[in-house]
Amino acid sequence: MNRNEAERDTRKHGKHLRVPVLPCEELTIKENASKASLTVAEYLRRLSLGYEITSTLDSQYVAQIVKINADQGRLGGLLKLWLTDDAKLTACGTPLTPGMVRALLKRIEANQDEMLRLVQALKF
Structure with a gap:
């Protein structure tokens, strides 16, 4: 196959179909x-050739859920540190207050709500 034949076999030099919509x-x-x-062209090409089109939104939701789950782990670790009255806290001079614990628990609840919203948005 020479160079001219190879150029004609690319999509750029292929046939263009028009579809009124x-x-x-x-x-x-x-x-x-x-x-x-x-792209619109690739989407329509795949549909017309019988390929199954999969959404990338689900994978984006899953990535967000994984990040929130990591946040939950860090927040849980911080709460555990505070509740065990670790010597590390006294060294940095941060006393445990009920307000701090409430704020942390509210943050954990907010993360749980966000995870629930993302899971409900997934299409099974």
Whole structure:
């Protein structure tokens, strides 16, 4: 195969198909392509060739959940440190106050609520 034949086999030099769509259909197609992290052309090509389109939003939600879970672990460790009255706390001069514990517990609750929201947004 010479160079000219190789150039003709690329998508750039391939056939371009035109499909008339309504404005509302255009928006839907663009949104769906974006959700799959694909260009409109690649999205339509894959659909027409029978490939299953998977959303990348679910993996983004899972990544956010993993980060929140790590935050929960750190907050739990901090709470455990405070409740055991560790000598490290006295060395830095930070006394344990009920207000600090309440604030930490509220932060843990907020993280739990955020994790629940993200899990509910996942499509199973």
